[in-house]
Amino acid sequence: MRVRPSCKARWNTGILLPLLAAALLAPGCSLRRMAMNGLADSVAGGTGGVFASDDDPELVRDAAPFSLKTLEALLVELPEHPGLLLAACSGFAQYAYAFPQTDADLVGDADYARVEALRTRARKLFVRGRDYCLRALEQRHPGVGEQLLLAPEGALDWAGRADVPLLYWSGASWGGAIALGLDRPELVADFPAVRALLARALALDEAWDRGAIHAALISLDAVPEAMGGSRARARQHFERAVELSGGASAGPYVSYAVGVAQPDGDRADFEHLLGQALAVDPERDASQRLANAIAQRRARHLLDRADALFSEAPAGGETR
Amino acid sequence: MTLLRSLAALACALLLPALSPAGASAQGKPVTIKLASFVPEGSIWDKNLRQMGDEWRRATDGRVALTVFAGGQQGEETTVVSKMRLGALQGAALTVLGLSQIDLGFYAFAIPFFYESYDELQHVRAALTPELEKRLAAKGFVLLGWGDAGWLQVFSKKKISTLPELKALPIYTAAGDDRMVQWYKSSGFEPRPLAFSDIPTALATGLIEAVPVTPLAALLLQWYRTAPHMLEIGISPLVGATVVTQKTWNAMSEADRTAVRAAAQAMQERLRTEVPEQDRDAVAQMQKRGLQVSAPTDAQAWREIGDRFAGLMRGTYVPADLYDRARAERDAFRRTAR
Numbered sequence: 099m100r101v102r103p104s105c106k107a108r109w110n111t112g113i114l115l116p117l118l119a120a121a122l123l124a125p126g127c128s129l130r131r132m133a134m135n136g137l138a139d140s141v142a143g144g145t146g147g148v149f150a151s152d153d154d155p156e157l158v159r160d161a162a163p164f165s166l167k168t169l170e171a172l173l174v175e176l177p178e179h180p181g182l183l184l185a186a187c188s189g190f191a192q193y194a195y196a197f198p199q200t201d202a203d204l205v206g207d208a209d210y211a212r213v214e215a216l217r218t219r220a221r222k223l224f225v226r227g228r229d230y231c232l233r234a235l236e237q238r239h240p241g242v243g244e245q246l247l248l249a250p251e252g253a254l255d256w257a258g259r260a261d262v263p264l265l266y267w268s269g270a271s272w273g274g275a276i277a278l279g280l281d282r283p284e285l286v287a288d289f290p291a292v293r294a295l296l297a298r299a300l301a302l303d304e305a306w307d308r309g310a311i312h313a314a315l316i317s318l319d320a321v322p323e324a325m326g327g328s329r330a331r332a333r334q335h336f337e338r339a340v341e342l343s344g345g346a347s348a349g350p351y352v353s354y355a356v357g358v359a360q361p362d363g364d365r366a367d368f369e370h371l372l373g374q375a376l377a378v379d380p381e382r383d384a385s386q387r388l389a390n391a392i393a394q395r396r397a398r399h400l401l402d403r404a405d406a407l408f409s410e411a412p413a414g415g416e417t418r
Numbered sequence: 419m420t421l422l423r424s425l426a427a428l429a430c431a432l433l434l435p436a437l438s439p440a441g442a443s444a445q446g447k448p449v450t451i452k453l454a455s456f457v458p459e460g461s462i463w464d465k466n467l468r469q470m471g472d473e474w475r476r477a478t479d480g481r482v483a484l485t486v487f488a489g490g491q492q493g494e495e496t497t498v499v500s501k502m503r504l505g506a507l508q509g510a511a512l513t514v515l516g517l518s519q520i521d522l523g524f525y526a527f528a529i530p531f532f533y534e535s536y537d538e539l540q541h542v543r544a545a546l547t548p549e550l551e552k553r554l555a556a557k558g559f560v561l562l563g564w565g566d567a568g569w570l571q572v573f574s575k576k577k578i579s580t581l582p583e584l585k586a587l588p589i590y591t592a593a594g595d596d597r598m599v600q601w602y603k604s605s606g607f608e609p610r611p612l613a614f615s616d617i618p619t620a621l622a623t624g625l626i627e628a629v630p631v632t633p634l635a636a637l638l639l640q641w642y643r644t645a646p647h648m649l650e651i652g653i654s655p656l657v658g659a660t661v662v663t664q665k666t667w668n669a670m671s672e673a674d675r676t677a678v679r680a681a682a683q684a685m686q687e688r689l690r691t692e693v694p695e696q697d698r699d700a701v702a703q704m705q706k707r708g709l710q711v712s713a714p715t716d717a718q719a720w721r722e723i724g725d726r727f728a729g730l731m732r733g734t735y736v737p738a739d740l741y742d743r744a745r746a747e748r749d750a751f752r753r754t755a756r
Contacts, residue, residue: 207468207471207472207475207483207484207485209472210468210469210471210472211472214465247706247707248707248708249708277460278460279460280458280459280460280461280464280638281460281461281462281465281696283634283637283696283699283700283702283703284699284703286637286638286703287637287700287703287704287706287707288707289640290640290643322458322489322490322615323615323616323618324614324615324617324618324639325458325618325638325639325640326618326640360491361489361491362491363491363492406485407485409452409454409485409487409492409501409506409507
């Protein structure tokens with residue numbers, strides 16, 4: 099099965115339960131496998147971004163787990179199905195980001211235990227997604243998992259343009275897990291693998307999915323210089339992501355505001371960027387309705403918290 | 419009437435605390451501590467700081483709130499100390515480098531080859547704490563608690579196991595410390611003073627070939643990818659501490675200060691356990707990804723150069739009285755421990 103090189107594969111797991119039941123119950127081994135494969139192809143091929151185009155995040159929050167578990171049920175039967183592996187990887191990564199991680203960010207400093215519980219859950223979901231992607235990568239090129247740990251640069255030279263969705267979601271899910279696992283040496287150790295995956299994806303198809311790779315690289319290059327980040331590169335990725343999305347995606351504005359403007363203490367730029375994120379019309383690109391709804395929810399929350407996020411010297415200074 | 423008035427007064431007295439805005443301190447207004455740190459958001463130290471802040475909030479019914487500015491976003495340690503003096507920040511989690519900007523006494527924990535174990539360090543630190551608290555107070559700061567950051571080892575681009583091999587490699591030193599550079603040179607090293615943020619490029623280009631760093635930091639910063647050899651030499655612990663300004667401290671009630679200090683002490687104890695574990699785990703993870711670890715084969719030579727370096731630090735970096743006290747405490751600990 100050929101994976102469509104489009105982010106519309108996101109949450110395209112609208113699945114009909116009867117189909118699944120029929121596939122599982124089909125008599126005869128080869129007939130059953132054929133039915134499973136047919137179902138898997140249709141599930142992985144998707145029903146046209148039914149989740150991504152939804153403007154009701156709460157509906158998606160409730161509906162997505164069923165789809166994700168169905169994917170996993172199919173993967174028990176077809177553990178090497180590339181389309182299912184990619185759909186599971188991207189689905190778990192997106193669910194982790196959109197719900198537990200965003201929920202944790204919205205709680206903020208108000209309840210440490212709850213924030214930790216949500217972030218732990220999000221991290222585990224990212225790791226689960228990453229592992230499906232790694233399984234798919236291993237199918238595609240045996241030994242690549244080991245190479246990504248030992249020598250990530252050059253580990254992906256074999257990849258072609260059709261591999262871009264897999265490279266992207268491998269990097270996105272792995273990066274999400276690391277961002278939430280900076281206190282876990284076993285995760286932190288593989289930050290270069292994330293960079294290698296996204297760099298290779300970018301080299302193969304720079305404009306993929308209206309700038310999704312550039313959008314992911316904003317956060318990656320916003321890390322401190324001592325960790326290999328670069329403000330100049332983060333800016334370039336931000337500008338290109340906005341350009342490629344035609345200004346219809348709120349995500350790049352939020353990523354740049356949080357990754358660069360906030361750490362740099364530039365409150366004016368921070369507020370301006372988040373204002374731009376909120377000004378994006380969610381109807382302009384139906385395929386991004388859900389992503390924009392989540393990004394705009396974060397933008398509103400960040401604007402509300404701006405006083406706490408920036409330290410400014412009071413007039414007159416401090417006396418002892 | 420008198421009784422009624424008394425009852426009314428009593429009711430007012432009982433009700434007032436409940437009716438006053440949540441978060442009002444004994445002095446009438448809540449205390450928000452904007453605290454700078456140099457550790458990445460989400461790292462073991464950052465999580466501990468945020469947990470401490472959560473404990474402050476709960477233990478003081480919201481009268482003391484903490485906002486953490488992680489990852490060095492408030493500038494270098496010198497800048498952060500200045501910002502605290504100006505009142506733009508009320509606290510910071512500093513390393514000995516930043517702490518020594520406030521008082522040189524903190525260099526007592528950065529003397530190379532002076533400490534052999536965390537237990538030894540802990541003993542000396544406990545003994546010196548009252549004196550260092552006094553010195554900090556004289557400069558307008560309050561020490562809330564210590565924070566272990568790991569133990570410095572040498573990471574290098576090629577394998578080294580002897581002192582002459584290290585001396586032959588260009589090694590990172592912090593920019594702006596001419597005295598240190600001179601000492602390195604006069605002892606036969608090849609120091610390259612650089613900004614911290616320039617280290618990855620300098621390692622990649624070969625401008626430096628060795629850097630002293632803790633294993634956990636080498637992993638977080640990924641420096642071990644370009645410097646895949648670790649000499650397990652245990653140069654010195656990297657000690658940090660959480661401090662707040664005296665003005666902020668004074669704005670809290672006595673009870674709140676007790677709660678704030680208790681949470682900071684609890685963080686200190688957690689880090690004492692967690693950081694050495696993470697350092698060990700970091701080494702194991704890096705080894706899985708190609709790190710080669712070696713032990714020095716000329717231990718005596720390292721001890722000798724350590725002693726020479728310590729001699730330089732006494733009276734220059736570390737005030738002589740504190741240096742002597744640290745040495746006496748360390749030797750006393752060694753006598754009882756052996």
